[in-house]
Amino acid sequence: MEKQLVQEGTTVAPQSYKITVTATGPYLIFGQPPLKQLFIMPDERGNSWTYRAGKAFSTEHEPTALCRCGASKNKPYCDGAHASHDWDPALTAPVEALLDEAETIDGPRITLTDNEKYCAFARFCDARGRVWNLAEVDDPQAREDVIREANHCLAGRLSAWDQQTGKPFEPQWPISLGLIEDPAIRSSAGIFVIGGIPISTQEGKTYEVRNRVALCRCGQSSRKPFCDGTHASFKWKDGLGGTPNGEEF
Ligand code: SF4
Numbered sequence: 665m666e667k668q669l670v671q672e673g674t675t676v677a678p679q680s681y682k683i684t685v686t687a688t689g690p691y692l693i694f695g696q697p698p699l700k701q702l703f704i705m706p707d708e709r710g711n712s713w714t715y716r717a718g719k720a721f722s723t724e725h726e727p728t729a730l731c732r733c734g735a736s737k738n739k740p741y742c743d744g745a746h747a748s749h750d751w752d753p754a755l756t757a758p759v760e761a762l763l764d765e766a767e768t769i770d771g772p773r774i775t776l777t778d779n780e781k782y783c784a785f786a787r788f789c790d791a792r793g794r795v796w797n798l799a800e801v802d803d804p805q806a807r808e809d810v811i812r813e814a815n816h817c818l819a820g821r822l823s824a825w826d827q828q829t830g831k832p833f834e835p836q837w838p839i840s841l842g843l844i845e846d847p848a849i850r851s852s853a854g855i856f857v858i859g860g861i862p863i864s865t866q867e868g869k870t871y872e873v874r875n876r877v878a879l880c881r882c883g884q885s886s887r888k889p890f891c892d893g894t895h896a897s898f899k900w901k902d903g904l905g906g907t908p909n910g911e912e913f
């Protein structure tokens with residue numbers, strides 16, 4: 665059996681949790697993780713700053729089938745629409761270690777890694793100034809801002825590293841799934857998979873296990889199963905309604 669890749673700083677979720685990506689249809693969710701809308705909330709300057717929870721959905725049914733083609737009339741669940749919807753379900757993202765091809769910025773107080781192939785266009789990296797510029801600044805506040813911005817990067821493109829310990833800072837948020845809503849651009853977005861839930865294909869290909877992963881649910885990413893930000897270009901809407909009235913992080 666192939667060795668499972670696990671990104672440094674990721675704690676693999678307990679065995680009951682897993683996501684299987686079917687070849688031409690939904691995501692199958694095992695382990696009953698909490699599933700909620702997560703709204704990207706702006707700060708006073710209008711920049712992406714926190715996530716705030718909205719409506720919750722059951723994952724009691726084991727497995728729970730979540731729509732990944734974007735066309736279900738019963739979102740977030742699959743209703744079989746993928747069979748007649750015009751979309752390309754091909755899983756084009758390779759199984760690879762994200763950090764193998766990441767660029768490293770060694771700043772005076774913090775190290776930042778960046779693999780731009782993994783980006784879900786959530787724009788947390790702009791909140792207090794572009795994270796790449798902040799990493800070059802010799803200032804304790806800039807260091808804190810880099811950690812915050814990188815940790816909120818749902819696609820895992822960015823990681824901030826402690827230069828003393830050589831370890832990444834990773835948020836320890838509870839194992840859960842977030843249906844991302846991005847009101848600032850009037851679009852819904854991918855599924856934020858939090859907390860090291862293994863993701864594999866039906867054929868048994870397992871992607872690198874990471875603490876922060878964004879899965880496509882609009883059906884149009886060109887790097888499936890991962891979200892590549894395409895939803896923003898056509899303002900995809902999941903029609904779930906909901907309001908950001910839950911916990912914030
Ligand atoms: S996914 Fe990460 S890198 Fe892409 S816009 Fe969001 S915070 Fe920035």
Ligand code: FES
Nearest residue numbers: 880881882891894
């Ligand atoms: S949900 Fe982001 S590209 Fe499909």
